[in-house]
Amino acid sequence: MSRVLFISQKDYEQHNIDSAVLRAFDYFGGIDSFIKPGDKVLLKVNLVAGHEITRRVTTDPSIVRAVAKLVLSQGATPFIADSPGIDNFKSAAKKAGFLDVANELGIECRELTEPVTLPVSQDSDFHKIQVSKDVIESDKIINLPKLKTHGQMLLTMGVKNLFGCIPGRLKASWHYNVGLNRDRFAGLLLDIYLNVKPCFTILDGVIGMHKDGPTSGEPYEFGIIAATQDAITMDFWLAKMLGADLNEYNLYNAAKRRNLIQCNLNPEDVCGDIDSTHVFSGVKLPRTRTMRLLPSIPFLDRLMTSKPVHIPEKCIGCGRCQDMCAAGALRHENKHLYFDYSKCIRCYCCHEMCPVKAIEFRESRLVKLVNLLTR
Numbered sequence: 091m092s093r094v095l096f097i098s099q100k101d102y103e104q105h106n107i108d109s110a111v112l113r114a115f116d117y118f119g120g121i122d123s124f125i126k127p128g129d130k131v132l133l134k135v136n137l138v139a140g141h142e143i144t145r146r147v148t149t150d151p152s153i154v155r156a157v158a159k160l161v162l163s164q165g166a167t168p169f170i171a172d173s174p175g176i177d178n179f180k181s182a183a184k185k186a187g188f189l190d191v192a193n194e195l196g197i198e199c200r201e202l203t204e205p206v207t208l209p210v211s212q213d214s215d216f217h218k219i220q221v222s223k224d225v226i227e228s229d230k231i232i233n234l235p236k237l238k239t240h241g242q243m244l245l246t247m248g249v250k251n252l253f254g255c256i257p258g259r260l261k262a263s264w265h266y267n268v269g270l271n272r273d274r275f276a277g278l279l280l281d282i283y284l285n286v287k288p289c290f291t292i293l294d295g296v297i298g299m300h301k302d303g304p305t306s307g308e309p310y311e312f313g314i315i316a317a318t319q320d321a322i323t324m325d326f327w328l329a330k331m332l333g334a335d336l337n338e339y340n341l342y343n344a345a346k347r348r349n350l351i352q353c354n355l356n357p358e359d360v361c362g363d364i365d366s367t368h369v370f371s372g373v374k375l376p377r378t379r380t381m382r383l384l385p386s387i388p389f390l391d392r393l394m395t396s397k398p399v400h401i402p403e404k405c406i407g408c409g410r411c412q413d414m415c416a417a418g419a420l421r422h423e424n425k426h427l428y429f430d431y432s433k434c435i436r437c438y439c440c441h442e443m444c445p446v447k448a449i450e451f452r453e454s455r456l457v458k459l460v461n462l463l464t465r
């Protein structure tokens with residue numbers, strides 16, 4: 091059996107999605123090999139912020155509905171959950187269509203709150219990670235990520251989706267703790283994924299996002315659903331198919347540091363409607379990489395990493411960007427933003443939470459010069 095199943099899926103028609111999700115579970119032994127009667131099952135969606143479904147920021151509700159119905163058919167109790175960055179949970183879940191799914195099926199849709207310590211293995215990079223009590227107390231977790239680009243981490247797929255298990259503002263503290271070092275942040279993501287241990291991942295790549303994701307990019311029709319018990323392998327293959335240089339993908343580097351077997355990228359791990367040679371043409375990845383010429387030094391990393399810039403004509407003056415900035419590097423005043431780039435850790439949370447795409451990335455002069463010389 092291969093590790094990752096790719097299913098060609100061009101639309102969100104519910105009966106087509108139901109069949110695709112059933113096929114996904116059946117390939118790996120059937121839903122009953124994952125879920126037992128009486129299990130409390132957390133469906134970890136991507137609800138980074140409250141956006142209309144057509145923005146393609148959040149997991150499509152048709153996929154959540156299909157999975158929830160299957161879990162219910164096992165006599166188990168599914169609930170839909172996530173922790174958005176700053177938005178009110180109820181209104182975000184309503185916009186994303188999750189509340190409607192919950193009401194229709196008579197299940198709960200709730201915010202991940204109440205931080206408790208996640209028991210982690212000895213070889214973890216971090217030993218004091220707090221996740222929501224719901225994560226610890228669930229019998230099973232089914233991971234339902236969206237396929238998107240990501241300003242800070244290049245891509246957000248199966249592994250990154252579980253960062254949302256950390257409740258509310260604690261996420262911003264982690265950004266601040268880890269600072270500019272994206273390899274360390276990737277190590278944290280691996281720790282969360284490997285210790286939360288979702289039993290199954292179904293990725294919504296029917297229409298995902300490219301360019302400046304995870305919230306301000308443009309929809310891209312990948313036309314796939316991916317299913318796996320090993321989201322690390324899935325993420326690496328997708329990164330390759332999307333044209334990423336794996337050596338610049340921090341998650342891959344963090345896995346390599348730990349000698350994870352998934353780094354070998356065995357073509358036999360891929361099966362289904364596309365094979366390991368597949369390329370998604372025309373995908374634009376965010377231009378936010380850190381150019382690593384020397385070992386990580388915060389001063390140099392800042393100079394070599396794209397910085398957030400304000401687009402005043404788009405700004406509505408909501409102030410969410412300032413609220414999200416754990417580094418205190420940003421002040422909002424009357425539709426003007428004042429960045430202190432010497433404090434900025436390039437986490438791009440301000441960009442991620444801006445509802446109207448009024449924050450973009452800009453390469454520093456030094457990066458432009460190096461690009462010019464190396465081209």
Ligand code: SF4
Pocket residue numbers: 398414415416417418419420429433434435436437438439440441
């Ligand atoms: S200004 Fe934006 S990118 Fe910089 S630290 Fe604050 S939230 Fe992160």
Ligand code: SF4
Pocket residue numbers: 400404405406407408409410411412422425427443444445446447448449
């Ligand atoms: S830049 Fe975006 S998040 Fe910040 S105040 Fe303007 S609209 Fe709000």
